[in-house]
Amino acid sequence: xxxxxxxxxxxxxxxxxxxxxxxxxxxxxxxxxxxxxxxxxxxxxxxxxxxxxxxxxxxxxxxxxxxxxxxxxxxxxxxxxxxxxxxxxxxxxxxxxxxxxxxxxxxxxxxxxxxxxxxxxxxxxxxxxxxxxxxxxxxxxxxxxxxxxxxxxxxxxxxxxxxxxxxxxxxxxxxxxxxxxxxxxxxxxxxxxxxxxxxxxxxxx
Amino acid sequence: xxxxxxxxxxxxxxxxxxxxxxxxxxxxxxxxxxxxxxxxxxxxxxxxxxxxxxxxxxxxxxxxxxxxxxxxxxxxxxxxxxxxxxxxxxxxxxxxxxxxxxxxxxxxxxxxxxxxxxxxxxxxxxxxxxxxxxxxxxxxxxxxxxxxxxxxxxxxxxxxxxxxxxxxxxxxxxxxxxxxxxxxxxxxxxxxxxxxxxxxxxxxxxxxxxxxxxxxxxxxxxxxxxxxxxxxxxxxxxxxxxxxxxxxxxxxxxxxxxxxxxxxxxxxxxxxxxxxxxxxxxxxxxxxxxxxxxxxxxxxxxxxxxxxxxxxxxxxxxxxxxxxxxxxxxxxxxxxxxxxxxxxxxxxxxxxxxxxxxxxxxxxxxxxxxxxxxxxxxxxxxxxxxxxxxxxxxxxxxxxxxxxxxxxxxxxxxxxxxxxxxxxxxxxxxxxxxxxxxxxxxxxxxxxxxxxxxxxxxxxxxxxxxxxxxxxxxxxxxxxxxxxxxxxxxxxxxxxxxxxxxxxxxxxxxxxxxxxxxxxxxxxxxxxxxxxxxxxxxxxxxxxxxxxxxxxxxxxxxxxxx
Numbered sequence: 091x092x093x094x095x096x097x098x099x100x101x102x103x104x105x106x107x108x109x110x111x112x113x114x115x116x117x118x119x120x121x122x123x124x125x126x127x128x129x130x131x132x133x134x135x136x137x138x139x140x141x142x143x144x145x146x147x148x149x150x151x152x153x154x155x156x157x158x159x160x161x162x163x164x165x166x167x168x169x170x171x172x173x174x175x176x177x178x179x180x181x182x183x184x185x186x187x188x189x190x191x192x193x194x195x196x197x198x199x200x201x202x203x204x205x206x207x208x209x210x211x212x213x214x215x216x217x218x219x220x221x222x223x224x225x226x227x228x229x230x231x232x233x234x235x236x237x238x239x240x241x242x243x244x245x246x247x248x249x250x251x252x253x254x255x256x257x258x259x260x261x262x263x264x265x266x267x268x269x270x271x272x273x274x275x276x277x278x279x280x281x282x283x284x285x286x287x288x289x290x291x292x293x294x295x
Numbered sequence: 296x297x298x299x300x301x302x303x304x305x306x307x308x309x310x311x312x313x314x315x316x317x318x319x320x321x322x323x324x325x326x327x328x329x330x331x332x333x334x335x336x337x338x339x340x341x342x343x344x345x346x347x348x349x350x351x352x353x354x355x356x357x358x359x360x361x362x363x364x365x366x367x368x369x370x371x372x373x374x375x376x377x378x379x380x381x382x383x384x385x386x387x388x389x390x391x392x393x394x395x396x397x398x399x400x401x402x403x404x405x406x407x408x409x410x411x412x413x414x415x416x417x418x419x420x421x422x423x424x425x426x427x428x429x430x431x432x433x434x435x436x437x438x439x440x441x442x443x444x445x446x447x448x449x450x451x452x453x454x455x456x457x458x459x460x461x462x463x464x465x466x467x468x469x470x471x472x473x474x475x476x477x478x479x480x481x482x483x484x485x486x487x488x489x490x491x492x493x494x495x496x497x498x499x500x501x502x503x504x505x506x507x508x509x510x511x512x513x514x515x516x517x518x519x520x521x522x523x524x525x526x527x528x529x530x531x532x533x534x535x536x537x538x539x540x541x542x543x544x545x546x547x548x549x550x551x552x553x554x555x556x557x558x559x560x561x562x563x564x565x566x567x568x569x570x571x572x573x574x575x576x577x578x579x580x581x582x583x584x585x586x587x588x589x590x591x592x593x594x595x596x597x598x599x600x601x602x603x604x605x606x607x608x609x610x611x612x613x614x615x616x617x618x619x620x621x622x623x624x625x626x627x628x629x630x631x632x633x634x635x636x637x638x639x640x641x642x643x644x645x646x647x648x649x650x651x652x653x654x655x656x657x658x659x660x661x662x663x664x665x666x667x668x669x670x671x672x673x674x675x676x677x678x679x680x681x682x683x684x685x686x687x688x689x690x691x692x693x694x695x696x697x698x699x700x701x702x703x704x705x706x707x708x709x710x711x712x713x714x715x716x717x718x719x720x721x722x723x724x725x726x727x728x729x730x731x732x733x734x735x736x737x738x739x740x741x742x743x744x745x746x747x748x749x750x751x752x753x754x755x756x757x758x759x760x761x762x763x764x765x766x767x768x769x770x771x772x773x774x775x776x777x778x779x780x781x782x783x784x785x786x787x788x789x790x791x792x793x794x795x796x797x798x799x800x801x802x803x804x805x806x807x808x809x810x811x812x813x814x815x816x817x818x819x820x821x822x823x824x825x826x827x828x829x830x831x832x833x834x835x836x837x838x839x840x841x842x843x844x845x846x847x848x849x850x851x852x853x854x855x856x857x
Contacts, residue, residue: 091422092424092425093477094425094474094475094477094479095474095480095482096473096474096475096480096481097474097477111773112773112774112775112776112777113742113774113776113777114769114773114774114775114776114778114779114780115773117680117777118776121680149770151770166770166773169682169769169776170766170770172681172684173682173684173764173765173766173770174766175684175685176684176685176764200681203678204681204683255425255479255480255482255483256425274719275718275719275720275721275724275739276718276720276727276729276736276739277735278721278722279734
């Protein structure tokens with residue numbers, strides 16, 4: 091089934107919230123998943139995989155190297171990459187052992203817009219550039235589970251992945267997101283049915 | 296002669312404008328989305344056709360209404376159903392309706408109609424595609440519908456009093472756009488000039504729905520009455536609007552879209568400031584104001600509600616209208632900054648409802664000062680979402696104080712200040728408002744209390760060094776991330792935050808609903824409870840065959856009998 095990008099964003103945001111992220115990080119998850127889908131990358135698969143794992147760590151920031159005693163959470167680390175974009179002017183940042191590193195891309199794009207430069211991301215043998223608007227992956231990789239990622243300023247875009255206006259996630263992956271999203275819904279009670287939406291007068295008039 | 300370059304006049308402050316009681320007293324104005332649409336369609340000479348009207352004698356079938364502008368055609372695909380009365384509900388829990396609709400991007404072919412016929416009647420339980428821009432449904436006003444069919448079938452015109460008492464033959468109960476149910480994303484249509492102003496597709500859908508409803512009631516009367524049936528008097532048809540029932544689902548919208556809502560409010564405030572800066576009005580401008588004031592008073596006189604809060608507001612508004620008309624009869628509305636003096640008089644003399652009516656009404660004589668502001672009402676600032684982590688703690692504290700200074704001293708643990716919680720119900724996935732201390736909902740609370748959250752973030756920032764970047768705080772306190780984002784947005788969108796408590800025991804969600812619906816161009820707000828409102832759309836508007844630059848604008852004000 092084909093979904094609108096708005097549906098992707100709303101579902102991803104709810105799913106991240108349902109998995110226990112703060113509202114602010116859930117908003118980031120929604121935007122990040124949407125951004126990946128708009129580039130033709132399977133953001134839904136990365137997010138669904140992340141949410142099914144135990145909660146990963148927040149990075150300790152040392153000059154040039156971000157790490158933790160465990161695997162890094164790409165949403166927390168991505169948000170930090172965007173928030174601390176100015177640090178990139180001091181040199182590359184090596185992000186050690188981050189889960190589902192594809193989820194860092196949208197945050198790197200935000201950092202690229204903030205710094206007004208192309209950013210280069212190196213992940214194992216894969217190199218991607220982003221200028222904020224798009225990403226120049228020449229093929230859509232099958233993303234690794236965890237990896238080190240180095241982010242640096244500079245580089246040149248070598249074309250764009252074509253932009254997409256719809257997403258077609260695997261139904262099983264979509265179901266995972268829907269199941270996490272459902273955790274944000276309050277079970278109905280008699281009181282909520284009666285009062286919560288505040289109707290009560292007949293509509294047969 | 297009007298001053299060609301009016302002096303700059305300050306905008307009313309967010310502190311004044313963004314109170315819930317004032318937002319709940321807003322009225323339509325020149326910038327309302329329905330009026331923007333009818334002006335655009337008339338100015339561009341849009342053409343309207345009905346390529347399909349395939350409705351049986353039982354009132355079941357489908358029809359297509361196409362509207363063609365300079366570059367593109369949009370088609371309303373309407374499905375008419377036979378709905379048993381026991382299934383008729385305006386609430387979102389309904390599963391069947393008298394009619395269902397989609398706005399199609401282009402002209403649908405038979406395969407499109409076939410696909411849509413299997414999905415649009417199901418509404419939330421169906422799926423549409425990127426070719427569809429909106430999905431909506433409507434229920435009949437049972438008493439007025441039956442009266443119309445009976446009267447017309449018997450060769451008579453409907454009773455004008457019964458018509459006026461309801462105002463519409465059908466009311467929509469949801470109009471979904473922006474990618475909902477699989478429809479096209481806003482981003483895919485936002486760069487089309489005719490849809491750049493917010494909600495133009497949804498407003499077009501409702502405009503065409505009104506034509507369909509008029510045609511359908513005539514069809515039913517013709518079927519029943521045969522040769523005897525009368526043709527509906529065009530004047531009665533024009534008086535009819537499309538009703539709308541709006542519930543809580545819309546209230547969070549204005550909290551969840553602070554940049555968009557800011558742009559609506561700010562466009563109107565800029566218009567008000569420009570007109571208040573006019574030093575001298577021409578006779579024509581003054582005459583326009585006086586004529587529309589009389590027509591506006593008639594609209595207020597026609598406004599009906601049984602809800603105690605609205606009854607009280609209407610009593611006050613009618614008294615204020617009488618005072619306003621008496622004042623305008625003798626006041627100098629020509630020289631010495633007439634509109635600023637009138638507004639100041641209103642603010643000193645009248646209630647908020649009438650103040651806002653005056654603020655909207657003084658815009659009417661000045662299309663050249665006001666109408667262009669509609670182009671500023673969309674939210675095309677996608678980067679506003681991104682937090683600038685380099686902003687300092689001190690600057691963040693200042694931003695929180697600017698929008699929420701009033702909220703910092705409130706005791707947010709006191710039950711009356713946090714009595715309510717917004718949540719989404721498992722059953723229909725729609726926003727609801729519950730009692731925090733009586734229902735098991737707190738753990739499902741939606742982030743719709745920005746003031747409480749701002750106070751919490753402000754407190755958490757208290758012992759941080761002022762020159763530290765906010766990024767450091769955010770890494771340690773992800774729970775405040777959504778609030779810091781809002782604080783940064785507020786710096787560029789000062790009218791994006793409501794300056795009131797959205798979870799207090801006293802909050803009235805209908806205030807939030809009215810604020811949004813007034814920008815649509817709705818009139819005759821009729822609350823059915825504190826969180827549910829009926830309105831009327833397009834009453835008095837010209838049908839496509841009568842739409843022209845001469846009729847496209849002031850239709851919202853009923854004509855005064857002379």
